[in-house]
Amino acid sequence: xxxxxxxxxxxxxxxxxxxxxxxxxxxxxxxxxxxxxxxxxxxxxxxxxxxxxxxxxxxxxxxxxxxxxxxxxxxxxxxxxxxxxxxxxxxxxxxxxxxxxxxxxxxxxxxxxxxxxxxxxxxxxxxxxxxxxxxxxxxxxxxxxxxxxxxxxxxxxxxxxxxxxxxxxxxxxxxxxxxxxxxxxxxxxxxxxxxxxxxxxxxxxxxxxxxxxxxxxxxxxxxxxxxxxxxxxxxxxxxxxxxxxxxxxxxxxxxxxxxxxxxxxxxxxxxxxxxxxxxxxxxxxxxxxxxxxxxxxxxxxxxxxxxxxxxxxxxxxxxxxxxxxxxxxxxxxxxxxxxxxxxxxxxxxxxxxxxxxxxxxxxxxxxxxxxxxxxx
Numbered sequence: 325x326x327x328x329x330x331x332x333x334x335x336x337x338x339x340x341x342x343x344x345x346x347x348x349x350x351x352x353x354x355x356x357x358x359x360x361x362x363x364x365x366x367x368x369x370x371x372x373x374x375x376x377x378x379x380x381x382x383x384x385x386x387x388x389x390x391x392x393x394x395x396x397x398x399x400x401x402x403x404x405x406x407x408x409x410x411x412x413x414x415x416x417x418x419x420x421x422x423x424x425x426x427x428x429x430x431x432x433x434x435x436x437x438x439x440x441x442x443x444x445x446x447x448x449x450x451x452x453x454x455x456x457x458x459x460x461x462x463x464x465x466x467x468x469x470x471x472x473x474x475x476x477x478x479x480x481x482x483x484x485x486x487x488x489x490x491x492x493x494x495x496x497x498x499x500x501x502x503x504x505x506x507x508x509x510x511x512x513x514x515x516x517x518x519x520x521x522x523x524x525x526x527x528x529x530x531x532x533x534x535x536x537x538x539x540x541x542x543x544x545x546x547x548x549x550x551x552x553x554x555x556x557x558x559x560x561x562x563x564x565x566x567x568x569x570x571x572x573x574x575x576x577x578x579x580x581x582x583x584x585x586x587x588x589x590x591x592x593x594x595x596x597x598x599x600x601x602x603x604x605x606x607x608x609x610x611x612x613x614x615x616x617x618x619x620x621x622x623x624x625x626x627x628x629x630x631x632x633x634x635x636x637x638x639x640x641x642x643x644x645x646x647x648x649x650x651x652x653x654x655x656x657x658x659x660x661x662x663x664x665x666x667x668x669x670x671x672x673x674x675x676x677x678x679x680x681x682x683x684x685x686x687x688x689x690x691x692x693x694x695x696x697x698x699x700x
Contacts, residue, residue: 330607330682330683332683332685333354334353334354334355334603334683335351335353335354335683336351336354337351338683338688340666341666341667341668342666342667342668342684342688342691342692342695343668343684344667344668344669344678344679344680344684344688344692345668345669345670345677345678345679346514346533346534346536346645346679346680346681347482347485347510347533347534347645347646347670347677347679348533348670348679349532349533349539350532350533350534350535350536350537350681351536352536352537352538352596352600353536353600353603353683355599355600355602355603356536356537356538356596356599356600356603358599359595359596359598359599360538360592360595360596363591363592363595364592378589378591378595381594381595381598382402382589382591382594383397384598385594385595385597385598385601386400386402388598388601388602388605389543389597389601390545391605392512392517392601392604392605392609393508393512393517393518393519393527393545394517394518394519394520394521395519395520395545395547396548398548398580398581398582399545399546399547399548399551399580399581400543400544400545400581401543401544401546401581401582401583401584401585402541402542402543402544402585402589402590402593402594403528403542403543403544403584403585404530404540404541404542404590405434405530405540405541405542406434406507406509406528406529406530406542407434407437407438408528408542408544409526409527409528409529409542409543409544410434410435410438410476410505410507410526410528411438411441411557412528412544412554412556412557412558412584413438413505413526413528413544413546413554414438414439414441414442415438415441415442415557416554416555416556416557416584417473417474417503417553417554418553418555419442419445419446419447419473420446421445421446421447422446422448422471423446423447423448423471423472423473424447424448424449424450424469424471424472424473425439425442425447425448425449425450425472425473425474425475425476426450426451426452426464426467426468426472426474426475426476426502427439427449427450427451427452427475427476427477428451428452428454428459428477428478428481428488429451429452429453429454430454430483431477431478431481431482432478432481432482432507434507434509435476435477435478435507436449439474439476448469448471450467450469450472451467452464452466452467453466453467454481454486456637457481457483457484457486457635457636457637458486458637458639458642459486459488460488460489460492461489461492461493461496464493464496465496468500472500472502473502473503474502474503474504474505475493475496475497475502475503475504475505476505476506476507477490477493477505477506477507478506478507478508478509478510479506479507479508479510479511479515479517480510480511480515480644480645480646481510481646482510482646482672483646483648483672483673483675483677484635484636484637484646484648484675485636485637485643485644485645485646485647485648485677485679486636486637486642486644487511487515487641487642487643487644489641490506490522490524491521491522493522494521494522494523494524495523497523497525498523503525503526503550503553504522504523504524504525504526505524505525505526505527505528506522506524506526506527506528507527507528507529508527508528508529509528509529509530509533509534509542510533510534510644510645510646511534511644511645512529512534512535513533513534513535513536513600513604513609513612514534514609514612514613514616514644514645514681514682515609515613515644515645516609516610516613519545519547524545524547525546525547525549525550526544526545526546526547526550526554527544527545528542528543528544528545529542529543530542531543531593531596531597531600534645534679534681535597535600535601535604536600536603536604536681537593537596537597537599537600537601538592538593538596538597539593540590540593541590541593541594541596541597543597544581544584545581546581546584548580551579551580551581556577556583556584556586558584558586559577559583559586560586560587561586561587562582562585562586562587562588562589563577563578563582563583563584563585563586564576564577564578564583565577565578565579607682611682612681612682615682616645616680616681616682617643619680619684619686619688619689620643620645620647620678620680622686622689623647623678623680623689623692624638624647626689626693627649630696630697632649632650632651632652633649633650633652634647634648634649634650635648635649635650635675636648636649645679645680645681646677646678646679647677647678647679647680648672648675648676648677648678649675649676649678650674650675650676651674651675651676651700652700653700655671655674655675655676656671657699658676658696658699658700659671659676661695661698661699662676662692662695662696662699665695665698665699667691667692667695678692
């Protein structure tokens with residue numbers, strides 16, 4: 325994809341760093357920072373006089389996120405982060421003692437702790453054992469126990485970069501009568517998502533990774549098919565239908581996902597997320613996906629040529645934006661050396677994790693290998 329062109333000036337981070345760490349916290353592109361700067365000035369200059377405009381824009385961003393995942397705006401609630409969204413699902417379901425949740429092991433704690441928090445109610449967490457970082461239908465079926473009610477997975481594993489078979493898992497959940505929940509933070513913005521096609525009931529993601537948005541803002545999808553099963557554990561003045569009727573108590577909860585927004589919104593975070601979504605959609609998620617895989621192909625070829633062990637599954641349909649390898653020597657020393665050379669990656673236990681985005685170039689890949697060779 326050498327004919328792929330992008331305005332690198334929208335990403336000031338490129339002036340100093342080779343940044344391939346979007347699976348951690350992404351740098352904000354200029355459209356996002358300018359949006360936030362403008363909004364902060366509005367906060368100071370206008371105060372609540374612009375509240376109506378802020379709420380209108382919130383609705384527009386809600387629609388943008390729904391479009392990103394092929395949902396409906398009424399199925400989207402803004403949350404602070406992925407953990408908050410998954411916790412809203414875990415605590416919002418009505419559980420019976422002895423029921424169970426399936427989650428992969430290992431997985432990022434955001435998709436483990438909300439379910440373990442239910443154990444005090446007699447809910448059991450059963451783990452799906454990965455094989456070389458992978459899991460599929462066979463491993464899920466082996467983990468099924470009587471009383472299993474929910475399967476909750478990360479679309480992409482934060483360490484290995486394994487992309488699970490969401491379509492197959494959705495079909496399995498439908499066949500087994502399970503609710504399907506997805507932590508999508510490591511795929512949204514880099515890999516197309518379709519909650520209808522994948523039969524997903526609940527999805528949560530923060531905006532600060534591949535979505536290129538601010539920290540402290542994310543979204544929760546609650547499918548209309550199962551909306552009645554979920555009751556908000558936290559409620560507030562915005563949870564009800566007539567939210568600005570402050571002088572009459574009327575506990576009439578909104579009938580869509582907005583009931584999971586209990587109070588004052590993170591307007592700045594939502595504005596920033598909106599600017600990021602518009603940027604990503606202008607480029608096109610399909611094009612972004614192909615571009616990221618192309619960059620990872622170059623990383624794969626270069627590491628193979630250096631006889632360095634790759635830990636990311638490379639099978640068809642298994643690849644994501646994350647590309648990880650096991651350093652031939654001390655991983656901590658390599659991480660420090662790369663960082664000193666302004667190459668930004670992650671160290672996760674004994675692996676180096678690379679996560680380039682669409683605006684990275686072949687030149688960035690070359691600079692990474694120059695730094696790698698100088699460090700080993």
